[in-house]
Amino acid sequence: MTMTLGEIAVRFGLELIGDPGLAVDGVAALAGAGPGKLTFCTGAKYRRELAxxxxxxxxxxxxLAADCPVAALVSPNPYAAYARIALALHPLPAVTGGRAPGAVVAPTAQVPPxxxxxxxxxxxxGAVIGERCSIGPNCVVGEGVVLGDDSRLLAGVTLHAGVVAGxxxxxxxxxxxxSDGFGFAPDTDGYVKVxxxxxxxxxxxxxxxxxxxVDRGTIDDAVIADGVKLDNQVQVGHNCRIGAHTVVAGCVGISGSSTIGSRCMIGGAVGIAGHLEIGDGVVVTGYTLVTHSLPGPGVYSSGWPAIEAARWRRAVARLHRLDARGRGAKGRQGDE
Amino acid sequence: MTMTLGEIAVRFGLELIGDPGLAVDGVAALAGAGPGKLTFCTGAKYRRELAxxxxxxxxxxxxLAADCPVAALVSPNPYAAYARIALALHPLPAVTGGRAPGAVVAPTAQVPPxxxxxxxxxxxxGAVIGERCSIGPNCVVGEGVVLGDDSRLLAGVTLHAGVVAGxxxxxxxxxxxxSDGFGFAPDTDGYVKVxxxxxxxxxxxxxxxxxxxVDRGTIDDAVIADGVKLDNQVQVGHNCRIGAHTVVAGCVGISGSSTIGSRCMIGGAVGIAGHLEIGDGVVVTGYTLVTHSLPGPGVYSSGWPAIEAARWRRAVARLHRLDARGRGAKGRQGDE
Amino acid sequence: MTMTLGEIAVRFGLELIGDPGLAVDGVAALAGAGPGKLTFCTGAKYRRELAxxxxxxxxxxxxLAADCPVAALVSPNPYAAYARIALALHPLPAVTGGRAPGAVVAPTAQVPPxxxxxxxxxxxxGAVIGERCSIGPNCVVGEGVVLGDDSRLLAGVTLHAGVVAGxxxxxxxxxxxxSDGFGFAPDTDGYVKVxxxxxxxxxxxxxxxxxxxVDRGTIDDAVIADGVKLDNQVQVGHNCRIGAHTVVAGCVGISGSSTIGSRCMIGGAVGIAGHLEIGDGVVVTGYTLVTHSLPGPGVYSSGWPAIEAARWRRAVARLHRLDARGRGAKGRQGDE
Structure with a gap:
């Protein structure tokens, strides 16, 4: 889509320093952009590319406006403004109603035209699909699932019975x-499924x-609140509740029955134990193990940065040597 | 389904303190349950909710029986007893034989009515499907796969040729x-697939x-023994053997050619290196890296609990400072 | 397939010590192999099994040739030679062109016979499928995807529009x-999708x-170079570039906009932060967190090996006690 800078400034409430009649037809990276493209600059460290x-x-x-050699659209939050403009220039393909070959829709499912x-x-x-939803190839929508308007399942998605989405x-x-969660009661001859x-x-x-x-609840529903974003390869155990506008990066595992507050940021590959309460506004840095409830807001960590392997082996040995010394001096130090 | 407490007591061998003619039609949480529901209480810490x-x-x-204000079903293992009763009250939907639209079944596959x-x-x-199996939507069962009676594939499952399940x-x-495992022989111009x-x-x-x-074996079969439960997002490398009634929580990675004993409990996001032997009854706590074989039984750990990020950075720096001091004093201490 | 040892020696350029007319029809493990099978021995530690x-x-x-009681095929790289011979004895099933029931191919897609x-x-x-490609059951190939000759999608694979493979x-x-990557611009009322x-x-x-x-690029393409092997359950964030012949073991997470060099070896469950540069020939051992760019070649680590849980708890406590001491003595030591 093509828009003039004037249209963009008006629509997104930005100050324009430059020619309002100039048109752009897409976005590009600061360094790679050519004429006709819009780009963004999020900080002084990119000043040279900007120039x-x-x-x-x-x-x-x-x-940064004074350093900009071309038209500038000024925003207090340039990245968000850029994202909105980019979505306008490159909109998601509109959904065209209909049924493709091979689609199998139960007679009692409600699918609008x-x-x-x-x-x-x-x-x-009995599934109820909202207006303009897109159920992509090879997706499976279970019995009685409810999907709100304009929701999209891309490909090979499974929503089991009992899922209700906005x-x-x-x-x-x-x-x-x-999915059913990992709930098993140990018994003398193995485990009984809960x-x-x-x-x-x-x-x-x-x-x-x-x-x-994302697993379901054992008795009550699991809850993923408005605006939550879960990245790829995330596992959310049964009975979890994740608060509004919390973002969870890739490969995170959240054990069952934990509650995460709103506007949290959970870094990649974080592990969160079960039955915890994470407060609002908590940031957990990548590769951290959370074993206790965390009040919010706050930033929490436990990841060890990589170093040369030989140095690392020495560091590991030294921690254990400390431990051994402590044990020898145990009676005196009374620290165990 | 509705059952009387008398029926439940007899069927599951429990002592009933209360009216055997009272009926329940489902389960609920201790705090949220109302009349007609059965619930459970697993410990004294829930005494107040129980009351x-x-x-x-x-x-x-x-x-806890004396603290129970309503009918009590007494069991030495209340959670397992609850799970069994809950399954009886809320049975899995029975499998109705037949073929849905779009199912593609090879002529030589054996699928009972x-x-x-x-x-x-x-x-x-050539696949052989047992009685009352359920092959859900969009599942793929490979050539010659054998599935025992009453097994279920929920949706979008892939069982490759060579899988034999009980x-x-x-x-x-x-x-x-x-799947084929991650087996590649390094060569001068890249890798050769094994x-x-x-x-x-x-x-x-x-x-x-x-x-x-779960990957297959390179030459011999990989083995997942009776009663093993693998949670979501688990990766089991080629040639692994996992013993009976071992449970593996979410996001665990088990590298190739490792053997896990029976009745082990592997916590979430644990990583197990390749070619190891983990004994029977081993417990590995969540977010632990296993680099050596572990005799069983025993409990093993290496996860660092999250703390405030600023404190964590100091702790990391201090371990490395220890290391640096040790290197300075190396000749004298002779510890490297 | 059956081959004589003479044929194998000639085809793969190996020295044969034994009868060139002897035939083998498959491979087996050193310990389990019987007559008619070929096997391999990669080191002196298997000398007893070899004998x-x-x-x-x-x-x-x-x-090891002198210790071999049967015919020997001598190679400077026995494992790679074995892999090549094994592939010749057990070739991948040839692809037979055609369309199975239920396949849905857009009229403008180019699929050769x-x-x-x-x-x-x-x-x-508009997808362009190469010669002898195999698109397995329930796979989804998006609009305009380009697949080079002899590529295979096994089952339930999704290639989104914009993927071009060799x-x-x-x-x-x-x-x-x-997939679209995890790109969201924070704004006052939540996040805006990029x-x-x-x-x-x-x-x-x-x-x-x-x-x-493997996520796509935000503006430019993400790149996975020749010969790269990604194991199962790996997550590659948006805008990543992975160099030729790099291998990435299972459960690894690579955050967005990171560049990995060529011929790297990334161990299982490694986490790599975003916007990093990893040089050529870098080895990262399993369960390591990479938070800074790493020059190559070199070996890097940060994983703690599992020990008995009680010892581990003491080691954790001791590191934190060190930290507490340091804080008490802060003014004097000036180390913070």
């Missing part, structure tokens, strides 16, 4: 929502990453 | 069993979690 | 390539593991 840019316009903060059901997708009995949700390829009778409730604007898994 | 419960009956241990083949599921040549196995959505000629043998009552992957 | 082998022939290094489209596979508009690539079950306009370019001989996810 050399060949883009037609740059979205940036006021303090504005929704698309892709090739070989399966929609179970509007504008995005489920990426291979995501699985509503039935999972709760579902999963998702708010509006939730994004579930590719091959991410 | 306030409005459930019709509670499964509990003898020492009691088994269900879901929409767009694919069953390869009875009552459960494969959750997106699980992949029988053929994977073994399969995967699974015992009875195995559960494979959503989006979990 | 006892009942195989017809063993691929080994010169220094030599390629196979499996049951319920979906190929989008020759002889292998995509294992459940792999997802070309459009992902780049694709993913994969070289020749790339292998993508089961349930592995």
């Amino acid at each position: 050399a840019t060949r883009a037609s316009a740059v979205v940036l903060a006021r303090e 504005s929704a698309w059901v892709g090739p070989n997708a399966v929609i179970g009995a 509007r504008r949700c995005m489920f990426k390829a291979g995501a699985v929502v509503g 039935p999972h009778l709760g579902g999963v409730r998702l708010g509006d604007d939730v994004e579930i990453g590719a091959n991410t898994t | 306030a419960t409005r459930a019709s009956a509670v499964v509990l241990a003898r020492e 009691s088994a269900w083949v879901g929409p767009n599921a694919v069953i390869g040549a 009875r009552r196995c459960m494969f959750k959505a997106g699980a992949v069993v029988g 053929p994977h000629l073994g399969g995967v043998r699974l015992g009875d009552d195995v559960e494979i979690g959503a989006n979990t992957t | 006892a082998t009942r195989a017809s022939a063993v691929v080994l290094a010169r220094e 030599s390629a196979w489209v499996g049951p319920n596979a979906v190929i989008g508009a 020759r002889r690539c292998m995509f294992k079950a459940g792999a997802v390539v070309g 459009p992902h306009l780049g694709g993913v370019r994969l070289g020749d001989d790339v292998e993508i593991g089961a349930n592995t996810t």
